[in-house]
Amino acid sequence: MQKPKFKDSARAPLQDQFDLEHESVVAITPILRAIAYMALDELDLAIFQMAVESVRSLSLSFNQKAAEIATRSHGVLVFDVRVDGDSEVQRIAAIRYRADQTGVVALDRQGLVTRSCMVNGTFSHFISPLENWASMPLSMQAKIDVTVHAGLFLGALRNAGHMLGS
DSSP, X not given: OOOOOOSSGGGHHHHHHHHHHHHHHHHHHHHHHHHHHHHHHHHHHHHXXXXXXXXXXXXXXXXXXXXXXXXXXXXXXXXXXXXXXXSSEEEEEXXXXXXXXXXXXXXXXXXXXXXXXXXXXXXXXXXXXXXXXXXXOHHHHTTOOOHHHHHHHHXXXXXXXXXXXX
16 A cells, blocks of 8 residues: 655654554454444443333234334344244344344233344344245235245244344
8 A cells, every 4th residue: 555645845743743653543443443443342232132122012013113123223124033833932033243243022822022133244144034025015925935944944943042032
C-alpha cells in the first residue's frame, strides 16, 4: 500500500507523524476488529434476549411474535416452521443477525414462546433448507414438507446443548 506524500517540504514533519500513526493503526487493527466482532455478538445476544422477553406476554400468534422479535432486535426473520412429532416444541423460528449469528425461538406445546438461543454458522447446513423453503411462494411451500428438516435442526440444537429441549 502506497502512503500519501505531502507535496510541501514544510509539511515533512507531518509526514513522519502520519507514518507513525498509520503504522500503529495497521498493527492494532486485527486485535480491535476481533474485539469489535465479539462485542457485536454479545450485543446481538443481549438485544435478542430482551426482545424475546418483551414479546413473551403479548397476545400475538407465534409468527407475529417471531416477526416482532426480529423487528425489535434489528434482525431478519429467516423462517418460521412447524415441528411435527416433537413432544416439547410445536414451532421454531430463526432470526438472522450481523456476523454469523442466528437467534432461534421455539413455541412449546402449551403455546408459549418459552425457549430461545443464539447460534453461529455451524448450524447453517440445518438452517439453509428451511430458509430456502421460507423464501418460496406459498404455492410451492404447500408442495414441500420441511418438517423433517425442522426436526433435524431442533435435534442438532439439542445435541449441541442449546436450551431447546430438556
